[in-house]
Amino acid sequence: MGESTTERSKNGDSTWRLSRRGLFGSALAAAGAATAGAAAGRMIDGESTADSGIEAFHGPRQAGIATPAQSHALFLSCDIARPDRAALRDLLAGWTATAAALAAGDPAPEKDDTPAGFSAHTDFATGLDPARLTVTFGLGPSVFDGRFGLADRRPEHLHPLPEFAGDVLNPAWSGGDVLVQICADDMQIVSHTFRALRARMPGLARMRWTQHGFLSRPGGGTPRNMFGHKDGTANPHPGTPEFDRAVWVASPDEPDWFHGGTYLVFRKIRMKTAEWDQLPIAEQNRIIGRRRDDGAPLGGHTEFDPIDVSARSANGDLEVPADAHVRLVHGIPMLRRGYNYDYGILLANASESTHPHEHPAGTDPNHTHGGHNQLDAGLLFAAYMNNPPDQFIRAQHALAATDRLNGLIQHTGSGIFAIPPGADPGEPVAVALGA
Numbered sequence: 001m002g003e004s005t006t007e008r009s010k011n012g013d014s015t016w017r018l019s020r021r022g023l024f025g026s027a028l029a030a031a032g033a034a035t036a037g038a039a040a041g042r043m044i045d046g047e048s049t050a051d052s053g054i055e056a057f058h059g060p061r062q063a064g065i066a067t068p069a070q071s072h073a074l075f076l077s078c079d080i081a082r083p084d085r086a087a088l089r090d091l092l093a094g095w096t097a098t099a100a101a102l103a104a105g106d107p108a109p110e111k112d113d114t115p116a117g118f119s120a121h122t123d124f125a126t127g128l129d130p131a132r133l134t135v136t137f138g139l140g141p142s143v144f145d146g147r148f149g150l151a152d153r154r155p156e157h158l159h160p161l162p163e164f165a166g167d168v169l170n171p172a173w174s175g176g177d178v179l180v181q182i183c184a185d186d187m188q189i190v191s192h193t194f195r196a197l198r199a200r201m202p203g204l205a206r207m208r209w210t211q212h213g214f215l216s217r218p219g220g221g222t223p224r225n226m227f228g229h230k231d232g233t234a235n236p237h238p239g240t241p242e243f244d245r246a247v248w249v250a251s252p253d254e255p256d257w258f259h260g261g262t263y264l265v266f267r268k269i270r271m272k273t274a275e276w277d278q279l280p281i282a283e284q285n286r287i288i289g290r291r292r293d294d295g296a297p298l299g300g301h302t303e304f305d306p307i308d309v310s311a312r313s314a315n316g317d318l319e320v321p322a323d324a325h326v327r328l329v330h331g332i333p334m335l336r337r338g339y340n341y342d343y344g345i346l347l348a349n350a351s352e353s354t355h356p357h358e359h360p361a362g363t364d365p366n367h368t369h370g371g372h373n374q375l376d377a378g379l380l381f382a383a384y385m386n387n388p389p390d391q392f393i394r395a396q397h398a399l400a401a402t403d404r405l406n407g408l409i410q411h412t413g414s415g416i417f418a419i420p421p422g423a424d425p426g427e428p429v430a431v432a433l434g435a
């Protein structure tokens with residue numbers, strides 16, 4: 001595709017925005033090119049949906065990591081159906097081809113054994129822009145447990161996470177052989193992509209869990225979490241040496257096939273929003289160590305001011321309390337690319353034992369709760385890093401011990417995955433693993 005038909009997105013990442021000029025100009029003339037197919041797919045009644053977003057699927061890194069966070073995400077974890085490397089290989093090959101096509105705005109490829117009269121193209125997303133769709137694949141520790149003859153290729157740090165104080169993990173929301181992170185700015189695109197990937201699973205893999213998340217960026221800035229605080233302020237910026245040092249695997253201790261990849265730590269964290277909303281804002285700010293309204297560190301003025309951990313107020317107290325969330329993990333680098341979730345009242349999970357809470361003195365213990373003890377809302381914490389023991393595990397041990405947030409959150413799901421480097425056109429993801 002020529003430079004004249006496209007514009008690099010302003011944030012300088014791998015997004016290509018097809019301009020209307022491009023849609024009606026040489027891109028369409030290049031019949032057969034994936035991007036032209038994408039452009040045609042976005043025509044509605046002869047008009048383009050304009051300013052379309054395509055994230056490049058292929059490249060040295062998988063998309064969906066350095067990509068600016070889209071507004072919807074679905075995480076899917078599954079187990080390979082049988083101890084057979086061919087099942088893993090076929091799943092990754094089918095999924096890679098499907099993801100590459102959908103990310104380019106093309107229909108999902110037909111399976112070889114699709115009976116006549118059936119189609120993998122469901123029309124469920126026809127006419128929609130790919131909405132910056134990214135599909136990111138990961139492999140859990142169990143892939144290297146010997147079932148597939150890959151034990152000698154295990155990434156250095158790909159081991160189940162240790163137990164942390166306060167964990168209330170539900171096995172039904174944890175672990176898995178293969179993880180897929182699907183992100184896009186349109187939930188229908190996310191759902192359609194999930195459906196197309198799921199259609200590739202029969203005979204190869206069994207679904208283990210899915211989680212759906214969302215986020216919005218006020219004015220294009222840092223998104224807010226379910227407690228109303230800006231979340232992601234201290235993240236390293238893609239393209240900087242700081243980002244590369246924290247995220248991409250380059251250590252000689254790691255197997256060659258994994259170089260250029262990264263690790264994903266996933267935690268489903270329930271946030272007790274009803275209890276939080278009853279705290280004064282000044283206390284909420286002390287719990288986090290930053291101001292809720294503008295994200296500035298306590299003692300600072302604006303969101304991106306450095307955190308001064310030794311700053312004291314006029315009465316001699318630490319501005320950022322000793323047990324404030326940001327103090328405990330300050331300077332531990334990782335890319336936090338999480339999503340909010342809100343499942344409302346999830347009956348399957350509505351027991352006191354999974355959401356213990358206290359009532360203020362004098363409250364009737366049998367009060368109706370307004371349903372708050374059954375709410376399942378919070379954070380799908382998803383962090384990318386190249387050294388989990390020195391990053392997530394160190395940080396989570398510190399938080400689990402003393403974080404002022406602990407009474408207001410609960411870790412209920414968990415997983416760690418090796419995210420292989422990106423795929424070249426025509427190749428499945430993780431081809432260098434030799435699965």
Ligand code: HEM
Pocket residue numbers: 225227229230231232233234235267269270271288290307325326329330331332333334378379381392395396399409
């Ligand atoms: C529901 C749970 C959590 C909430 C509500 C939360 C919220 C926040 C907020 C509001 C900030 C400040 C803004 C920012 O820099 O992004 C922050 C920073 C941070 N959080 Fe969390 N967080 C949670 C869980 C975690 C977990 C589980 C970890 C890792 C184990 C973690 C690691 C970090 C780190 C490394 C920073 C940046 C600290 C710095 O260098 O200043 N957070 N978090």
